[in-house]
Amino acid sequence: MIEILSPSQVDRARVTGRLVGDILDTLRDRCEVGTNLLDIDRWAQEMILGAGATSCYVDYAPSFGRGPFGHYICTAVNDAVLHGLPHDYRLADGDLLTLDLAVIVDGIAADSAISFVVGSGSAADLAMIDTTERALAAAIAAAQVDHRIGDISRAIGTVLSGDGYPINMQFGGHGIGTTMHQDPHVANAGRPGRGYKLRPGLLLAIEPWVMADTDELITDADGWTLRSATGCRTAHSEHTVAITADGPEILTLPSRLR
Template structure:
């Protein structure tokens, strides 16, 4: 299913997107050395409930997971990159943490992810993978406009990741979003320009470039959810929900307030 949102629905999408972004930034500010992943999940739940919103994850039960997910945010550390199931772990200096959050409010969902380094250490490999995904995300957004095709976005993202020297996994990528978290069209993180669905104003897409430093192979944790690099290398994941407008794309998952 591919949804095209009307102006009233787009206004609600902006509200949901801002909420997702603000929660992520609040959690980032609390992600210090010694912070437990289960506390991040608890804080996420509290902020979602207080906002009158609903988690897209807690009851999420896709075919590839050991569902339901049962938590309110994905917390992926170091070699983990996607669907990180929160567990009893205290963050250490130099950990690369990815927070991925999807929330629904007033019938419209938004989805975003950020990767960052905890503490004062800045391992070069971690800095590099984070930077590559952020640049790729910006390139994908720049390619998103009415009349362009999904392949144009995929090509823009993949070009940045490939030029940075990273293998690209196409099992998981971006997706349409609207009344539900995951919809068509699928947006691979590499592709051929001029191919695929033609973008129209009112379409919402969650673009999410992610990479593993030296492999394209994922392995699944014993928890049945957390996906890690097969080699144990560092990983990163950057994601925004965008709306196709009459003349380009608008990022919906930008924070509305400053966080320390």
């Protein structure tokens, strides 16, 4: 299903997006050496429920996971990159952490992810995070009315491959609206001029992610967490974007960046 939202629904999406951005911003500030992943999940729960929002993850049970997910946020550390299941682990100096959050407010969802290093980070880790952030910025710039999904995918892939990273095509961005995951799929590489034509009211969760030296994923024993097959580091950046007649609008920026 590809969902085109009405102007009033896009207004509601702005509220949801701001909440997602603010929660991730707060969690990033709270994460330090010694922080337990289960505490991050608890903090996310408190902020989501305190805002009157609904988690997209607690009851999430897709075919590729061992569901339901049962937690409020994805916490992926080092070689984990997607669907990181929170568990009893305390962050160490130099850990590369990805937080991925999706919630629904007033019937509209928003989804975002950030990667950052806890404590002191290596140049390689910081460069990889920067690559995903620049790929996301390039993709958002391409998300114009009458452009196509392939234009967004091409923008992402050009940055990722240009920096020397392999690209996995199994998981990517997606449409979003009254539910978290919708069509169209937004691959992290593609051909320009191909795919669905962008229209005002379309919301996309665009999410470049990479693994340092492989494009192959393995599934953790927890049935959810996806890791690099080689044990290499990973990074992931994501925003929910509204396609508008005036250009793309990032909905999941935190309040301090608006």
